[in-house]
Amino acid sequence: MKKIFDTAGISVSEIIDRYGMQHQIDKAIEEMAELTHSMLQHRYGRIESDVVAGEIADVLIMMEQMIKVFTANGQVEQHCVQKLIRLKGRMKDGFNG
Numbered sequence: 564m565k566k567i568f569d570t571a572g573i574s575v576s577e578i579i580d581r582y583g584m585q586h587q588i589d590k591a592i593e594e595m596a597e598l599t600h601s602m603l604q605h606r607y608g609r610i611e612s613d614v615v616a617g618e619i620a621d622v623l624i625m626m627e628q629m630i631k632v633f634t635a636n637g638q639v640e641q642h643c644v645q646k647l648i649r650l651k652g653r654m655k656d657g658f659n660g
C-alpha cells in the first residue's frame with residue numbers, strides 16, 4: 564500500500580496532519596459503511612463490481628491511515644500473519660466457517 568501512496572506522491576502523515584486524526588477516524592467509519600452498502604447493492608444486482616472496487620480503494624486508503632493512528636510499527640502485520648496461520652490450520656482441519 565505504501566507504494567501506491569508513493570506513486571500518488573502523498574503520505575499517510577500528510578493526510579492526517581492536514582485533516583486531523585479524529586476527522587480521519589470518522590471518515591474511515593463512513594468509508595467502511597459505504598463499502599458495506601456497495602457490497603449489498605452488488606449482491607442484489609443493482610451496481611457493477613467496479614463501484615465496489617472504488618469503495619474497496621477508499622477503505623484501503625483509510626485503513627492505511629488507521630494503521631498509523633491506532634497501531635505501532637508492524638503490529639497489524641503480526642496480527643495478519645497469526646490470523647492467516649490460524650485460518651490455514653482450520654482449513655487443513657476441514658473447518659468451514
Ligand SMILES: [Mg+2]
Pocket residue numbers: 594597598617618621
Ligand atoms: Mg467511498
